[in-house]
Amino acid sequence: MTLASSMDRPARGRSRPRVGRDFVAALAKAIVAGRYGEGSTLPREQDLCAEFSISRTVVREALKVLESKGVVRSRARAGTLVRPRAEWNLLDADLLDWMGDAVVDxxxxxxxxxxxxxxxxxxxxxxxxxxxxxxxxALHAAWEAMRDAEPGDDDAFTAADAEFHRILLGASGNRVFVQLSGVIDAALTRALDRANRSVESHLHTVEVHGRLVEALRMRDGAAARAASDEILDTAARDISEFA
Incomplete structure (x- = not known):
């Protein structure tokens, strides 16, 4: 059953979210699914309270969360408007989770x-x-986890892959890169997951990541850059399989 259909079921048959975070997720998913389109006005607070059997406090806190993520905008006497998707904070981990494949395009x-x-x-x-x-x-351990992931266990492979790149940015010693890692982490993990699921074998990916580890061991900056470039070229080919 799709999200939109589950939210459109009669109240008697619906499992109503009662916890604040569950309601935020349900409302965000309804927006993503198109129940409330860009530029449209969300139902009034009292209507949302009645539909989900929750308090106004829960509704207001949920709207504040969505506003902080760029999804909606509250205006006096105009209600709460759904903002254009281009204005949403698409690097936000919660939004990526709520939007799922709708955003990973x-x-x-x-x-x-x-x-x-x-x-x-x-x-x-x-x-x-x-x-x-x-x-x-630590980078070598992440590489080993990539190498040793069971065939078909894309979740384990992607988790190790994402950890590899987090460690790499940290190992650069550049504080801005470290901060950037935290900002893009959720989107990077989604991108790696989609690329990794687009190919049948991860052997080449594992091989080139191993070359990067070896370049760092040898303190060879040129080789490290070359290996990183090849990792990204491999990712581009894998993403093209998705597109």
Missing amino acids: ADLLASVLEARRAVEPFAAELAASRASLADIA
Whole structure:
């Protein structure tokens, strides 16, 4: 059953979210599913209270959460409007979770890849001279987790892949890159997941990540940058399979 149909069922047959966070997620998913389109006005507070059997406090807090994420805008005497999707904070982990495949489209995947191309090769080059032995050991452990993931266990592979890139940015010693890692982490994980699920084998991905670890061990900045570039080229090919 789709989200839209589940929210449109008669009240008697619906499992009503009673916890604030559940209501935020339900309302966000209804917006994503198109029940409330861009530029439309959400139902009045009292109507939402009645539909979901929740208090006005829960409704108001939920609307504040969605407003903080750029999804809606509250205006005096005009109600709460759904903002254009282009204005939503698409790097927000909650939004990515609520939106699911509705947001993980070719455009977002390409945008994440462009951001990675602007940052990761230089971060890898910096890490070749700045990474501590502990950083390199952690990167190697993440690579081993990628290598040892069971065939078909894309969740485990993606988790290790995402951890690899988080460690790499941290190992660069650049504080801005570290902050950036936290900002784009959810979107990066989604992009890696989609790319990893687009191919039958991860052997080449594992191989090139291993070359990056070895380049850091050898303190070879040029080789580290080259390996990072190849990782991104591989990601681009994998994403093209999705598109």
